[in-house]
Amino acid sequence: MSAVAERSIELPYESLMGLAKPKQHHPRLRRQNDATISVREQVLADFGAFQQSGHWNPNPSGKLGDERDRRLYTQLLQGLARHHRLLETVVQERLHHGIQLKPEIAAALALGVFELLHMERIPAHATLNELVGVVRQQSGTAPSRLVNGVLRNLQRDLESDKPVPGEQPLAIRTSHPDWMVERWIQNYGAEQAVQICEANNRFSGITICPGLGLSGAELQQSLAKEGVSAAPHSRVPEALLVEQAASLWETRAYEEGRFWVQDTSSQVITHLLAERLEGSVLDVCAAPGGKSLGLVLNGVRLQAVCDLSTRRMRRVRNNFERCQVPCPPLLVADGTTLPLPDDSVDAVLLDVPCSATGTIRKNPDIKWTCSATELLNWRPLQSQLLHEAARVVRPRGVIAYATCSLEPEENVRQVQTFLEEMPKFVLEPWSVSKPLPSAWACWETREGAWQMLPDDTTMGFYAAFLRCAT
Structure with missing residues (x-):
């Protein structure tokens, strides 16, 4: 049993849309007179709280009103945690030597880097405009200009096919602590340690088990009728892999106990x-x-x-x-x-x-x-x-x-x-x-x-x- 607190499950970005070929998603921007917090504001607030307290809770709960925004929140927050060391490295490569960032500015830059590198379905201008606006509102004009400059510099590099980031050690490239990677190299060898670190950054969906009296094929057919695609797992009999689980928890199959989630x-x-x-x-x-x-x-x-x-x-x-x-x-x-x-x-x-x-x-x-x-x-x-x-x-x-x-x-x-x-x-x-x-x-x-x-x-x-x- 894991000693880790219960967490929500990160889903691939494609599944957040609930469509095989999702349209580009433009997360709601916060208007000047709108009290509703934006997705990125909530992500930055909760990631800052995690950095201070060590308490991890990637669950938007009632913080965001729109279901699609809540799923995007989980994707962004998990992405910050999963790739944080590499994101920091990309930021530092684009700062003048000696610049010390406040934690909230560093987090905003890391979030922007993550979106530009990993969230291609969100237009770059949407990422830049809102993050710059959030930083301007919370920290002032000068920090917002810094954020704008660093992210636009990265955007130009990506558009010109410049490698981002450059060659990095395994621990930085896969965003793990040095001591953790060194342990795995010592215990499993260098080649296996690489596979472990790379696998840790890939999470393609969830696996479910068919309930009482059901076969995997029958559960697969039942979910398909409700618009949820599930595929047989390649190595585990009867298990189904659900990559696009946007509506899985609202199905009759879930309510009636036809499956449960298990790794x-x-x-x-x-x-x-x-x-x-x-x-x-x-x-x-x-x-x-x-x-x-x-x-x-x-x-x-x-x-x-x-x-x-x-x-x-x-x-x-x-x-x-x-x-x-x-x-x-x-x-x-x-x-x-x-x-x-x-x-x-x-x-x-x-x-x-x-x-x-x-x-x-x-x-x-x-x-x-x-x-x-x-x-x-x-x-x-x-x-x-x-x-x-x-x-x-x-x-x-x-x-x-x-x-x-x-x-x-x-x-x-x-x-x-x-x-x-x-x-x-x-x-x-x-x-x-x-x-x-x-x-x-x-x-x-x-x-x-x-x-x-x-x-x-x-x-x-x-x-x-x-x-x-x-």
Whole structure:
């Protein structure tokens, strides 16, 4: 389970229009006597708040009245976070040496650079006119002239096909902290680190699971009748990829529980577990409950679904009710002190809180809110959760330990330490009990654990199947 707060999902710009060939979108400008805040004003205000507090909330909520503007807001705010380091570099290349920008001016320039580089469907003059106007209104004439000059300079470079930016190191080019890229190079090698960093900047849409009694093909047809295009996922059976999801949440299919949203990596591990878990199963750290829902639909008997948060457990219950699936018993409890006797369940699914570095594709703020010193702060809790799960598992039972982290300290090394401290447990390869689909075999490590790295179809995920031998 990710330690990151719930977030809205960024969609490709094409999907914001809801059309295969969208018309150019001109976000509403703020008139002098109009109290309605413009999209860019709200983006700059919220990005400034994020920089000051570290609290990430790319959800426009009631801040913007127009639905299309709210979607554009999410796209711009996510883009600022996703590409921020590179955007700053492009700005600095166009400033006279020694100029120090106020944070709000630097953010306005970064937003303008992002739009000029990545939002081709918005006319450049719309971007420049409003940003210059916003800066003039908030900071005065001189800063607005600076913003105008820098962005027009960039516009001329782009029109003349000048490379923007020039050659840059991997961490700058893909907008990651140096320490994070250095870790991945050390742990995965230079070539794989490049693939991870580049994949983190690509998020093509969302994946959904068909609900009770539906196949992927039937769900696809149902959504098509409501104007939503969904394609079968290339590597995950029954999963559908929705790239243009402008109206997905207003469909009858959603209201009637014909699908729920779940990342492909989580869908894969749910498929594996459904084929391998037997007897009574306890899902710890379960909210928001996507894996629980998938397991129940695949015939797994969940003795209880457990999470520490009452609010998040309400979300679990609501998901089961919307999808019209019988909800297993819900247990609000601390996973480190479960109110269960020793040797009381056959299996524990333990999707632990972690650094969530495998989810940067959809949660780009992690790059800037996580530091090298804080990255591994979840390790003690992960260890406590593992040992408590070991207490309640019966002999010959299993613990399915999982994270959405790319960091070995939270994955393979955490498991190695646990096995040394609890010698009655062994790491059981996923392919031992049942052959793996050919499209998934590459994700099993030599040791028998499960390691998915970010690519064009999945996010990062780790899972180990730990068997109690006695």
